[in-house]
Amino acid sequence: MTPRFILTAAVLDTPDPQGLARFYQRLLGWPLGTDDREWATLRPEDGGAGLSFQREEDHVRPVWPAGPGDPRMQLHIDIEVDDLAAAVEAAVAAGAELAEFQPQDDVRVCLDPDGHPFCLYVRG
Numbered sequence: 001m002t003p004r005f006i007l008t009a010a011v012l013d014t015p016d017p018q019g020l021a022r023f024y025q026r027l028l029g030w031p032l033g034t035d036d037r038e039w040a041t042l043r044p045e046d047g048g049a050g051l052s053f054q055r056e057e058d059h060v061r062p063v064w065p066a067g068p069g070d071p072r073m074q075l076h077i078d079i080e081v082d083d084l085a086a087a088v089e090a091a092v093a094a095g096a097e098l099a100e101f102q103p104q105d106d107v108r109v110c111l112d113p114d115g116h117p118f119c120l121y122v123r124g
Contacts, residue, residue: 007049009041010075013056014114020053023113026094028079051077061115065101076109077118084108087120 014020021040025032030050033041043050063070081087088098088108099109099117107121 009043009050009052010077011052011054012112012114012116013059014053015055015057015059016114017053017055020112020114021051023095024051024053027091027096059114062117064099064109064111064115064117065103073117076116079118079120080123081120082122084120084122091120 012020017038017040018035021032021035021042024030024042028042028044028051030042030044033043033050034052035041038055040053041050042052060071062073064073066072079087084106088110091110092098095113096110096118099111102109106124107119109117109119111117
């Protein structure tokens with residue numbers, strides 16, 4: 001019998017779990033769960049998978065796009081939006097940075113305050 005698996009969260013390393021959690025809370029509107037110096041969580045109200053943030057004092061900001069020898073991203077987050085331009089504006093207002101390199105016309109790569117890339121897109 002195959003065991004049941006349920007994805008509950010993606011976990012991002014950060015020197016500031018509370019600060020990064022609040023950035024994604026502003027971006028996604030999800031309620032904060034655990035909120036302490038070492039660990040913070042966000043979960044959508046519908047009970048779907050959320051995001052967690054774990055303290056890593058030696059976090060090295062990834063480089064996007066990475067060149068030879070650069071710290072590489074380990075993952076990125078895809079976020080569906082209904083208006084790409086408005087979503088980019090809101091993300092930047094929340095504290096994101098629009099990445100200089102944009103590989104697709106219909107997707108915008110942004111960087112969170114700790115350098116983790118996330119993509120905004122409109123389902124097409």
